[in-house]
Amino acid sequence: xxxxxxxxxxxxxxxxxxxxxxxxxxxxxxxxxxxxxxxxxxxxxxxxxxxxxxxxxxxxxxxxxxxxxxxxxxxxxxxxxxxxxxxxxxxxxxxxxxxxxxxxxxxxxxxxxxxxxxxxxxxxxxxxxxxxxxxxxxxxxxxxxxxxxxxxxxxxxxxxxxxxxxxxxxxxxxxxxxxxxxxxxxxxxxxxxxxxxxxxxxxxxxxxxxxxxxxxxxxxxxxxxxxxxxxxxxxxxxxxxxxxxxxxxxxxxxxxxxxxxxxxxxxxxxxxxxxxxxxxxxxxxxxxxxxxxxxxxxxxxxxxxxxxxxxxxxxxxxxxxxxxxxxxxxxxxxxxxxxxxxxxxxxxxxxxxxxxxxxxxxxxxxxxxxxxxxxxxxxxxxxxxxxxxxxxxxxxxxxxxxxxxxxxxxxxxxxxxxxxxxxxxxxxxxxxxxxxxxxxxxxxxxxxxxxxxxxxxxxxxxxxxxxxxxxxxxxxxxxxxxxxxxxxxxxxxxxxxxxxxxxxxxxxxxxxxxxxxxxxxxx
Numbered sequence: 127x128x129x130x131x132x133x134x135x136x137x138x139x140x141x142x143x144x145x146x147x148x149x150x151x152x153x154x155x156x157x158x159x160x161x162x163x164x165x166x167x168x169x170x171x172x173x174x175x176x177x178x179x180x181x182x183x184x185x186x187x188x189x190x191x192x193x194x195x196x197x198x199x200x201x202x203x204x205x206x207x208x209x210x211x212x213x214x215x216x217x218x219x220x221x222x223x224x225x226x227x228x229x230x231x232x233x234x235x236x237x238x239x240x241x242x243x244x245x246x247x248x249x250x251x252x253x254x255x256x257x258x259x260x261x262x263x264x265x266x267x268x269x270x271x272x273x274x275x276x277x278x279x280x281x282x283x284x285x286x287x288x289x290x291x292x293x294x295x296x297x298x299x300x301x302x303x304x305x306x307x308x309x310x311x312x313x314x315x316x317x318x319x320x321x322x323x324x325x326x327x328x329x330x331x332x333x334x335x336x337x338x339x340x341x342x343x344x345x346x347x348x349x350x351x352x353x354x355x356x357x358x359x360x361x362x363x364x365x366x367x368x369x370x371x372x373x374x375x376x377x378x379x380x381x382x383x384x385x386x387x388x389x390x391x392x393x394x395x396x397x398x399x400x401x402x403x404x405x406x407x408x409x410x411x412x413x414x415x416x417x418x419x420x421x422x423x424x425x426x427x428x429x430x431x432x433x434x435x436x437x438x439x440x441x442x443x444x445x446x447x448x449x450x451x452x453x454x455x456x457x458x459x460x461x462x463x464x465x466x467x468x469x470x471x472x473x474x475x476x477x478x479x480x481x482x483x484x485x486x487x488x489x490x491x492x493x494x495x496x497x498x499x500x501x502x503x504x505x506x507x508x509x510x511x512x513x514x515x516x517x518x519x520x521x522x523x524x525x526x527x528x529x530x531x532x533x534x535x536x537x538x539x540x541x542x543x544x545x546x547x548x549x550x551x552x553x554x555x556x557x558x559x560x561x562x563x564x565x566x567x568x569x570x571x572x573x574x575x576x577x578x579x580x581x582x583x584x585x586x587x588x589x590x591x592x593x594x595x596x597x598x599x600x601x602x603x604x605x606x607x608x609x610x611x612x613x614x615x616x617x618x619x620x621x622x623x624x625x626x627x628x629x630x631x632x633x634x635x636x637x638x639x640x641x642x643x644x645x646x647x648x649x
Contacts, residue, residue, distance in 0.1 A: 186235065186242070187286035188356075188614045189225050189250070190517045191217075192278040194258060195569055202568040203268035208409065210264055210568075213257045215407035218612065220257070221281070222415050222475060224250040225614040228283070229355060229476075235283075242283055254279040284517070286359065286616060353459060354476040357616030358541065363605040366528065366542040369535040376495045376581035383493025384645040387591065387638040391421040391442040391451060393484045399455065401471020402428035405507045405570055405625055412470040414513070416454050416477050416610035421487060423450035423629055432505045435629050444649070446634030451489060453554070453624045454513075454610040455481045456599055476613040485549060486598040491591035493642040494558065495581035501635045502590040502628050507566045508574050510556045511623030516615045522571070525622030526553040530598065539620040543604055550599045550607065554624035558592035559583035591642050595624055 194217055202210055228235070228246050235242045258275045265272055378384065398420040404427065407413025411428050420426055425438025440448045457464070457479035464481050466472025493499050512522035526536040528551045529544035536553070544550055557574040567573040575587050583589050601607045608617040615621045630638065641648035 185285060186228075186232070186283040188284060188517070188616055189221055189228055189246075189281055190284040190614075191221050191250075191254070191281035193514065193518055194254070194261070194275060194278050197272065197275045197278055198261070198568055199265065199269065199272055200568060200572060201269075202265065205268045206264040207568075210261050211406075211408055212410060213261045213264075215410040215413045216257050217254060218407075218413070218415060220250060220253045222613050224281070225356075226476075229613075247281055247283070250281055251279050254281070286357070353461060354473070354478045356476045356613055358605075358608050358618060360605055362541055362617075362619060363543050364537065364540040366532045366535055366537075366544055366548075369532075369537065369542075371534040373534045373536055376577075376579065378495040379497075379581075381497050382495045382581075383498050383589075383643045385642040385647060386490050386492045387641045387648045388488070388490045389442055389444060389447045389449075390649065391440070391447070391487070391489060393487045394419045394421050394441075395483060396441070397483075398424060399466070399471075399481070400427055401475070402426075403625065404428055404430050405509060405566070405627065412475075414454075415471060415475045415612050416513075417466060417471045417481065418452040418610075418625075419455050419481075419484075420450065420452045421489075423448050423627070426450040426452065426627075435505070435627065438629075444634065446631045448629035448631075450627045450629065451595065451624070453552070453595075453597065454622065456550075456552070456601075456607055456609050458482055458601055459606045459608060471610075477610040479608075482599050482601060482607070484597045485600045486596075488594075488596040490594050491638050491642060492594055493591065494577065494583075494589040497582075497589060498643045499558075499589045499591050499639060500560075501632075501639050502560060502630075503565050504628060504630065504632070504635070505565050506560065506574075506590075506628040507570060508556050508593070508626045508628075509570050509623060510554050510626075511621075513612060513621050513623050514615060515620040516611075516618040520620055523620045524554065525620065525624075526555070527551070527619055527622075528553065537619070539618070541605070541607070541619045546603055548603075550601055552597040552599075552609075552622060554593075554595040556593040556595070556624065556626060558589060559587035560590045561586060562588050591638050593626055595626075 195214055198210070224246050228242070231241065231245065235246075255276060258279055262272055262275060399417050400420075401412045401414050401417050402410070403414040403418070407428065409429055413428055422440050422442050423435050423438045424440065425434045430438075435448060435450065438448055442448070455477075457477065459479050462480050463478060464472060466481075467478055468474065471477065511524040512518055512520075515523040520539065523538060526538065527540065527542050528536050529542050529548040530551060531548050532542075532544075533551060533553075542550060557576050559575040559577055561573050561575075564573040575584050577583055577589070599607070609619070609622050611617045611621045628635075637648065640646075
């Protein structure tokens with residue numbers, strides 16, 4: 127796959143200006159057709175009823191399915207793990223396929239709601255029941271038979287409550303949890319920026335603008351948001367300058383571990399991408415249904431074993447760190463195709479647009495505000511955030527979005543509109559507490575935990591060096607980018623997530639612990 131140009135080209139500026147002009151006007155959000163690009167959720171969604179269609183009368187936007195993994199026993203027998211993981215990945219693929227049928231049939235469904243049940247939700251339920259049955263049989267061979275999983279088979283249709291257009295013609299939801307601002311303010315800011323960009327350029331500006339605009343619109347899907355037709359929408363963006371500072375840190379006690387260890391593993395300049403997820407869907411190609419950026423270990427794909435990772439090459443400067451760090455790619459919404467436009471994880475999964483190489487990736491390990499940390503075990507797996515947060519709910523959402531110069535203001539469920547000269551920042555603060563026994567768990571979450579509000583680990587957990595991942599992008603101001611996602615997650619900012627497998631050698635991990643506990647800064 128090629129590396130797309132990451133510079134803020136005239137074409138990119140013009141395309142963003144054109145798209146912003148289409149969606150922002152008159153001080154308000156008038157439409158939701160921005161260029162858009164483009165299974166780790168374990169929250170507890172409300173069970174769906176068979177045939178139910180949520181928010182009757184609203185324009186349905188996506189398919190909402192209960193997370194079958196939530197109903198599994200906490201411990202899965204080793205003999206069943208491979209089969210269970212494979213069937214969980216199959217459930218994701220079934221939703222992806224059903225979402226595509228739904229997206230292709232929205233107009234017909236709007237005229238005949240029964241079509242949704244007969245052609246999409248009913249067949250999807252049948253496929254899910256078959257996969258759930260195989261999961262139950264696999265576990266039953268070696269452990270107590272899980273009960274009640276069949277009740278998680280039915281799915282529903284749901285509206286994007288954050289993307290509708292109200293009766294007054296303005297966006298319904300212009301306000302996030304941390305953003306004290308409405309859609310009008312965001313529209314004013316982005317509209318002004320887009321207008322300024324539109325006034326600049328050379329003699330080819332008009333032709334470039336028309337080309338970018340036409341390309342994006344032609345590839346859209348009935349104005350439902352995005353070049354791929356599945357989001358995000360204008361209400362998913364907010365002006366960072368209108369957000370009040372909201373970052374709070376727990377007070378550090380006398381015995382706190384105040385040091386930090388930084389590892390430099392580059393920015394994926396060599397362009398290692400794949401749509402796999404070896405943590406959640408080992409042995410399954412395209413298990414993520416969206417493209418990941420990788421830094422560090424270069425052996426990571428769906429089929430990589432611990433031995434493969436141990437032998438793999440690394441982009442990290444310190445060769446003692448062969449860890450793998452990965453996250454969904456961010457794409458520029460400029461109407462330009464990437465080389466994966468017809469590939470799994472890319473265009474086949476409604477993830478389109480130019481993949482952006484970060485201008486900076488910072489990986490550091492920090493300590494506990496209340497005490498010392500202990501070494502994390504080799505091959506420890508940690509997922510932070512929830513790739514399905516839009517349908518699962520935000521219980522496990524953990525992405526933070528901001529802008530350089532404004533990082534005391536963090537957004538959880540909005541993309542930031544950064545002022546000219548400021549760059550977009552994604553931050554992941556990984557779980558910092560470990561159960562002391564397991565390198566993974568059946569749901570890939572319960573073996574690690576976040577510290578409590580006072581900074582202490584929950585009972586039964588011990589503090590480990592906390593990975594803090596900061597990724598910076600130079601993209602044009604305004605609503606012109608999105609992260610890759612499962613197609614039915616509509617590229618929502620809250621679905622952002624990060625994955626980490628520790629492949630430090632013992633000597634370097636001991637150095638990390640010593641640096642953090644002794645209050646030093648090391649690399």
